[in-house]
Amino acid sequence: MTRAGELKAIQCPNCGAGVDVLGGGRVVVQVCPYCLTELDATGNYQALRRFTDMRRPETPFRLGMEGVINGVKHQIIGIMGLTERHAGLEWQWVDHLIYSETHGYSWLTVEDGHFIWTRRVRWDLPHGLFSTAYVESAEHRPGFRSEGRSWGYFETSTSQVTYLEGAFTWVPRIDDTTTAISYLADGEMVTVEATGTEREASLAVLLPRREMIESFGIPQDDIPAVYGSHALAPVSNGPDEGFILRVAAGFAAAALLLLIYFYSQGERLVAQTSFLVGSLPQSVSFDVTRPGRLLRIDLQADVDNAWAGIGAELEDPEGELLFEIDREVGFYDGYDGGEYWSEGSTTTTVRRIAPEAGSYRLTLTSEGGEVEPGFSGTLASTVSVSVMQGLAAWFWMAIAFLGFTALAAYGPIVRYLKMRSRLAQGDWTDDDDDDDE
Numbered sequence: 311m312t313r314a315g316e317l318k319a320i321q322c323p324n325c326g327a328g329v330d331v332l333g334g335g336r337v338v339v340q341v342c343p344y345c346l347t348e349l350d351a352t353g354n355y356q357a358l359r360r361f362t363d364m365r366r367p368e369t370p371f372r373l374g375m376e377g378v379i380n381g382v383k384h385q386i387i388g389i390m391g392l393t394e395r396h397a398g399l400e401w402q403w404v405d406h407l408i409y410s411e412t413h414g415y416s417w418l419t420v421e422d423g424h425f426i427w428t429r430r431v432r433w434d435l436p437h438g439l440f441s442t443a444y445v446e447s448a449e450h451r452p453g454f455r456s457e458g459r460s461w462g463y464f465e466t467s468t469s470q471v472t473y474l475e476g477a478f479t480w481v482p483r484i485d486d487t488t489t490a491i492s493y494l495a496d497g498e499m500v501t502v503e504a505t506g507t508e509r510e511a512s513l514a515v516l517l518p519r520r521e522m523i524e525s526f527g528i529p530q531d532d533i534p535a536v537y538g539s540h541a542l543a544p545v546s547n548g549p550d551e552g553f554i555l556r557v558a559a560g561f562a563a564a565a566l567l568l569l570i571y572f573y574s575q576g577e578r579l580v581a582q583t584s585f586l587v588g589s590l591p592q593s594v595s596f597d598v599t600r601p602g603r604l605l606r607i608d609l610q611a612d613v614d615n616a617w618a619g620i621g622a623e624l625e626d627p628e629g630e631l632l633f634e635i636d637r638e639v640g641f642y643d644g645y646d647g648g649e650y651w652s653e654g655s656t657t658t659t660v661r662r663i664a665p666e667a668g669s670y671r672l673t674l675t676s677e678g679g680e681v682e683p684g685f686s687g688t689l690a691s692t693v694s695v696s697v698m699q700g701l702a703a704w705f706w707m708a709i710a711f712l713g714f715t716a717l718a719a720y721g722p723i724v725r726y727l728k729m730r731s732r733l734a735q736g737d738w739t740d741d742d743d744d745d746d747e
Contacts, residue, residue, distance in 0.1 A: 318331055323349070325345035327342065329343070330373065331477075333476075337351045337387070337479055339481050341388075343475050343476065346362070347359070347360045361474060365473065367389075367404045369389060370420065371386045372386065377522065377527070379408075379427055384416070384418070387476050390404070390406075390482065391471070391474075392470065393469065394467050394469045407476070422538060423519075423535050424536065425519055429513060432511075436454050442489065445466055451463050451738050453493070459495040459498070460495060462495075465491075466490070469488055470487050471487075489503065489504045494542075494732060496545050497515060499514040500513050501513075501514065516540055541733075541736065543732070545732065554717070562714035565708075568707050572701070572704040573702075573704055575701060576606065577700045578697070578698050579596040580697035582608075582610075582694050582696040585674065585693050587693055592673070593674070595672075596670055602665070603663070604662070604699075605662050605701070606660075606697070607659065609658050609660070609693065610639070611679075612656065612688075612691055613687070614643075614688045615644070615681060615685035616640065616641075616682060616688060616689050618638070618677075619637070619638050619678050620658070620676070621635070621676070621677045622674055623675075624671070624672050625673075626668070632662065638677075639658050640655075644685070661701075664699060672695065
């Protein structure tokens with residue numbers, strides 16, 4: 311009896327039970343689900359060995375179940391229980407070998423209630439990064455760019471086979487051990503086995519849970535509970551994220567250009583002019599030629615660990631008082647615990663609309679000052695003034711620029727933080743990176 315294409319079932323030579331023939335022409339062994347005897351699929355299904363003391367892991371799938379993955383019909387043909395042990399902890403999951411007549415073999419994994427699909431890929435990867443020696447010697451999280459995506463090191467896992475049932479395209483053994491290294495991108499994980507001479511890469515993605523339950527017809531009582539979020543959960547914020555980013559970035563760029571334009575419209579009427587405090591009050595005159603726009607008056611005093619009061623009066627071309635203000639400037643600095651600190655400013659700014667063209671008169675007065683008690687400082691000796699005209703009201707444009715910039719940055723920032731949280735589920739720690747910083 312050979313594995314003919316029309317063969318649908320056999321009788322187990324060990325227990326006599328009827329066993330469905332599954333999995334296409336590449337299957338080499340089939341483990342009877344009733345007595346756990348390994349049968350040679352290439353040699354008339356002769357009994358090769360019997361597995362004993364195997365405990366069937368919990369899985370919602372049974373051999374022969376069919377469902378649609380990525381638009382393609384697949385069938386469960388093999389069930390493999392796996393265990394990883396490290397530092398006194400133990401993780402268990404179940405891999406299911408699945409078969410499609412058009413797409414061949416791949417894996418369907420149940421891990422903490424999540425459904426993961428893994429298939430072989432023929433990518434040109436930097437295999438030097440997929441070695442335990444490289445990972446263990448790396449000072450920073452290893453990573454690379456391939457297939458148009460950025461990949462960050464996720465974990466190194468050493469798993470052991472603990473259960474076998476169904477058809478397989480190789481000859482598995484109980485207690486077979488495999489070490490694999492995985493790198494994570496957004497919603498995808500590429501894994502290469504770090505043991506053996508053949509180094510094949512596989513790509514894993516998270517499958518929609520409800521779709522898998524409905525497609526494979528998993529009974530309600532067998533639906534596995536979900537524990538936590540999976541590292542393969544996509545980090546993108548939805549289909550509109552790219553559109554929002556492009557639109558917000560465009561508006562931010564437009565706001566920045568307008569902001570630069572508005573700011574550049576200013577014309578200096580009075581270059582910085584200084585007066586001794588003892589000579590105040592002093593006046594400066596200037597001609598406004600662009601009425602209806604902002605005047606910007608910058609006042610400065612050379613205080614150090616002290617404050618100074620500066621008075622300013624502006625008269626319009628008719629000699630009428632346009633405004634009268636008192637402004638205080640103060641600057642303080644020093645050392646605390648060997649570190650330099652400072653606060654305050656020696657400059658203050660006044661903005662007002664110039665209602666009409668003509669000659670304006672600005673008068674400066676001294677409103678006193680004081681050295682900060684307990685500090686070694688100096689009172690103001692000079693007061694300086696400069697005046698610009700024709701300024702646009704750029705404040706709200708600046709707010710618009712900051713708002714659109716924040717909106718454009720929101721998606722990438724959230725995606726970055728989500729990706730960091732996904733990578734944190736792996737076995738890499740950033741202690742070395744933090745120490746270097």
